[in-house]
Amino acid sequence: MYAIVDIETTGGYGRRHRITEIAVVVHDGKQVLDTYQTLLNPDCEIPAFITGLTGIDNEMVQGAPFFEEIGEELYELLKDKVFVAHNVNFDFNFIKSEFSRVGINFERPKLCTIRLSRKLIPGLPSYSLGSICEYMDIEIHDRHRAFGDAEATAILFGILVHRDDQGVIAQAMKRNSGESFLPPHISREQFLELPTSVGVYYFHDEHGKVIYVGKALNIRNRFKGHFSGAGKGKQAMKSAIHHVSYTLTGSEFLALLVEALEIKKHWPRFNRALKVKAGAWGLYQYQDGKGYMRFQVSKINKFKKPLITFRTHHDAWSYLLKKVEEFKLCPKLCGIQKTPGACYDFESGFCDGACAEKEDSSSYNDKVLDWLGQIPLENQRMLIKEKGRNPEEEAAIYFDQGILKAYGFLDLKQEFQSDEEVIASLTPVKPVSETAVILEQYLGKNLLKKVKVIEGLSL
Numbered sequence: 465m466y467a468i469v470d471i472e473t474t475g476g477y478g479r480r481h482r483i484t485e486i487a488v489v490v491h492d493g494k495q496v497l498d499t500y501q502t503l504l505n506p507d508c509e510i511p512a513f514i515t516g517l518t519g520i521d522n523e524m525v526q527g528a529p530f531f532e533e534i535g536e537e538l539y540e541l542l543k544d545k546v547f548v549a550h551n552v553n554f555d556f557n558f559i560k561s562e563f564s565r566v567g568i569n570f571e572r573p574k575l576c577t578i579r580l581s582r583k584l585i586p587g588l589p590s591y592s593l594g595s596i597c598e599y600m601d602i603e604i605h606d607r608h609r610a611f612g613d614a615e616a617t618a619i620l621f622g623i624l625v626h627r628d629d630q631g632v633i634a635q636a637m638k639r640n641s642g643e644s645f646l647p648p649h650i651s652r653e654q655f656l657e658l659p660t661s662v663g664v665y666y667f668h669d670e671h672g673k674v675i676y677v678g679k680a681l682n683i684r685n686r687f688k689g690h691f692s693g694a695g696k697g698k699q700a701m702k703s704a705i706h707h708v709s710y711t712l713t714g715s716e717f718l719a720l721l722v723e724a725l726e727i728k729k730h731w732p733r734f735n736r737a738l739k740v741k742a743g744a745w746g747l748y749q750y751q752d753g754k755g756y757m758r759f760q761v762s763k764i765n766k767f768k769k770p771l772i773t774f775r776t777h778h779d780a781w782s783y784l785l786k787k788v789e790e791f792k793l794c795p796k797l798c799g800i801q802k803t804p805g806a807c808y809d810f811e812s813g814f815c816d817g818a819c820a821e822k823e824d825s826s827s828y829n830d831k832v833l834d835w836l837g838q839i840p841l842e843n844q845r846m847l848i849k850e851k852g853r854n855p856e857e858e859a860a861i862y863f864d865q866g867i868l869k870a871y872g873f874l875d876l877k878q879e880f881q882s883d884e885e886v887i888a889s890l891t892p893v894k895p896v897s898e899t900a901v902i903l904e905q906y907l908g909k910n911l912l913k914k915v916k917v918i919e920g921l922s923l
Contacts, residue, residue, distance in 0.1 A: 474514055476700045488541055579646070604616040665709070794817075
């Protein structure tokens with residue numbers, strides 16, 4: 465037995481918005497056995513644009529029952545049936561939220577007529593209820609009202625059952641089919657075609673327009689994470705997505721950069737903001753009265769430019785600790801130890817004694833300069849080599865004045881005569897300021913062996 469459901473609501477998010485109308489058509493797979501419909505008082509204002517779409521206004525629902533008044537009756541109607549709807553997760557999540565408000569845990573097996581239609585009536589340009597009913601010559605009485613849409617969905621469902629000679633519906637009913645998280649317009653086959661590699665992915669609407677750009681270490685797993693579980697905004701994007709495309713990058717660093725470029729290029733409506741925050745902490749260098757070069761980690765201020773910026777205090781501290789160990793610097797002069805007198809590392813032999821004036825400032829500063837010479841400054845040009853998309857290539861990423869200017873992939877078997885030749889082979893990109901922040905964070909992770917500072921070059 466199937467309960468074919470349609471609802472009208474005050475908005476698109478089940479945990480915040482409410483139901484204004486509900487209709488149920490009971491179906492046995494062959495014919496309609498019963499129907500149920502009612503307006504509901506949402507106990508909140510109905511937005512004007514919703515009234516414009518459905519025709520349901522505040523006055524119409526003023527005398528309608530609240531959900532708690534019909535909850536028990538509705539539960540009895542639905543409890544022993546398969547829950548069917550066009551874009552089923554939208555209707556189901558709203559009704560589940562309404563039941564939850566009155567203390568009822570509602571769980572039922574579900575079928576989505578969009579997903580079934582994609583498999584049993586393949587090749588249509590759109591699977592919206594209006595489009596598919598027009599294609600199948602199904603008349604919708606009272607469009608965007610619960611009973612009119614539920615009645616049309618029931619007719620469509622009957623056609624799908626009749627066409628299902630390959631057990632598509634039975635397969636969809638299997639609890640472990642693993643498709644419940646998928647957006648209605650994305651098939652399991654499309655999902656499985658997504659790579660498990662690092663890269664940038666794009667969600668497109670029914671017209672092909674990019675509506676979201678993201679980066680992932682594993683694109684397929686990240687796609688699933690977008691739509692697993694409930695969350696504000698998930699349902700709207702889930703309903704809007706019709707196609708997924710992707711670009712492999714080989715490394716997370718390049719994926720972050722390409723994501724920044726693509727968001728600025730497309731301005732997708734579901735990307736609220738680029739998820740890159742400027743470094744809040746900086747590493748500062750100064751010279752004390754005895755001539756020793758010292759360091760301090762502190763929050764960035766507008767009066768002095770740091771050597772390197774970091775997202776967190778922990779990132780800055782971890783980086784500095786590595787450099788103290790690598791270059792045998794004094795932890796006290798680097799601001800790590802605050803004790804009076806010599807540092808703890810001097811007594812254990814890991815510090816040469818600058819803190820106790822056992823090592824003169826000149827020899828100590830030479831070690832500091834060896835380290836500082838490895839730090840590419842923002843006003844230098846940098847060519848960074850990263851992992852490629854496969855073992856036969858590497859990525860080459862070119863920065864000028866701290867901004868990404870070009871990138872590309874190089875065949876490891878190909879020989880270049882100079883850095884100029886490498887850069888000339890790369891694809892130029894439109895400068896995006898956010899790439900400077902990504903570079904700063906990258907340089908703060910002790911990855912300098914991949915960075916080559918180059919002079920006298922410009923793209």
